Amino acid sequence: xxxxxxRADGAGLGSARLRSALRLLPKxxxxxxxxxxxxxxxxxxxxxxxIIMFPLAQRALRAAAKGATNHEPAFQGLIANSVLAxxxxxDYEQLLxxxxxxxxxxxxxxxxxxxxxxxxxxxxxxxxxxLTRTEGQRTAATGMVGYDGMxxxxxxxxxxxxxxxxxxxAAGTAMRxxxxxxxxxxxxCLPLQRELYRYAYVELVQARQAVACxxxxxxxxxxxxxxxxxxxxxxxxxxxxxxxxxxxxLCARRxxxxxxxxxxxxxxxxxxxxxxxxxxxxxGLEAASCSCYxxxxxxxxx
Numbered sequence: 001x002x003x004x005x006x007r008a009d010g011a012g013l014g015s016a017r018l019r020s021a022l023r024l025l026p027k028x029x030x031x032x033x034x035x036x037x038x039x040x041x042x043x044x045x046x047x048x049x050x051i052i053m054f055p056l057a058q059r060a061l062r063a064a065a066k067g068a069t070n071h072e073p074a075f076q077g078l079i080a081n082s083v084l085a086x087x088x089x090x091d092y093e094q095l096l097x098x099x100x101x102x103x104x105x106x107x108x109x110x111x112x113x114x115x116x117x118x119x120x121x122x123x124x125x126x127x128x129x130x131l132t133r134t135e136g137q138r139t140a141a142t143g144m145v146g147y148d149g150m151x152x153x154x155x156x157x158x159x160x161x162x163x164x165x166x167x168x169x170a171a172g173t174a175m176r177x178x179x180x181x182x183x184x185x186x187x188x189c190l191p192l193q194r195e196l197y198r199y200a201y202v203e204l205v206q207a208r209q210a211v212a213c214x215x216x217x218x219x220x221x222x223x224x225x226x227x228x229x230x231x232x233x234x235x236x237x238x239x240x241x242x243x244x245x246x247x248x249x250l251c252a253r254r255x256x257x258x259x260x261x262x263x264x265x266x267x268x269x270x271x272x273x274x275x276x277x278x279x280x281x282x283x284g285l286e287a288a289s290c291s292c293y294x295x296x297x298x299x300x301x302x
Contacts, residue, residue: 081122081175082148086195094189098181104128106171106240110151111162117179120152126172127233129245131165141249143207144169146233149199155183156196169241170234206296213292219260222250224289225296227270227279232297237279264288 084092104110104126111117113133121128128151130143142164145151151166151174160179177185186192213222226249230239243254250257261277264270269285271278279285286293 080124080147083150083192083195083199084122084175087189087191091189091191095177095185095192098177098185099175100177101173102176103173104168104171106168108168109165110168111164111166113163113165114161116160117152117155117162119176119178120150120155120182121166122150122175122177123147123233124173124175125235126168126174127170127230128166129169131167133165141245143203144229144233146170146230147235148233149203150196152179152182153196153200153203155179156186156200169245170230170236170239172234209292209296213290217290217292219250219252219256220263220288221290222252223257223260224264224269224285225293226250227277228282228285228289228293229296231279231282237282239277239279240275241277242275 084095087095099122101124102121104121110119110121110128113131123146125147127144127146129141130145132142145166152162154160154162186196213225223246226246227239230241231237243257246252246257247254252260261270261272264285265272267284267288269279269281269288271280
């Protein structure tokens with residue numbers, strides 16, 4: 001099955017306004033259920049004379065513009081999370097009553113290490129960072145989850161508590177399901193088991209590749225790879241990252257991160273201001289990255 005990824009060339013436009021609109025919907029109301037079912041394509045902002053399209057509707061328009069094929073059912077082209085999109089229609093429709101669209105803020109903690117999981121999250125255009133505690137109560141980033149996976153994989157392995165802190169790295173929307181409901185659906189739905197086991201394998205290989213990458217390549221290459229991966233998973237070329245996060249993830253000093261970012265900026269590949277890094281030349285940034293980027297991204301097509 002073909003899987004379309006969110007793009008970093010404008011696919012996320014209007015997402016901040018969309019998140020604001022979602023917050024106004026009453027929890028548990030018919031409006032939120034309609035959003036979860038894919039029955040709403042856009043929100044009309046009468047005050048500013050704007051129409052704010054959902055990412056699902058944007059994807060449908062792009063697919064229509066390219067021309068539909070018979071290889072992918074039409075409804076799957078409207079599902080922005082790859083795990084959910086891979087499910088047969090009947091299985092996906094059985095999951096829908098338990099799914100709720102939520103707007104996630106930058107820095108929001110979804111799971112805390114050692115604490116029972118209350119919800120699992122299927123990201124749409126947000127990215128969650130997986131953080132592991134180190135000496136001195138500091139944390140190091142050991143993974144990231146975007147449209148390609150699910151936050152709360154401990155439940156897949158039969159463990160109720162999270163092994164990491166899951167924190168929002170790029171704000172956006174996600175589909176949320178209560179942990180108890182997810183466990184019931186996971187036991188029932190063989191296609192869901194298959195897709196999440198496949199994603200678990202991808203996570204494992206990706207983590208191994210990242211370790212090899214850090215020990216083998218220059219810091220500028222590592223930084224370029226990380227920026228591309230976050231951009232791919234959030235659907236945006238604008239990324240908010242602190243030097244502390246980058247230093248912990250790439251096992252480098254903050255001053256070294258500053259120098260690496262300055263090098264990429266001098267080559268006119270990125271620009272940054274007040275913690276926001278913007279990709280301005282994606283092809284150039286891909287060329288500046290190491291070969292691990294393509295190896296890791298190829299895993300998502302498995």
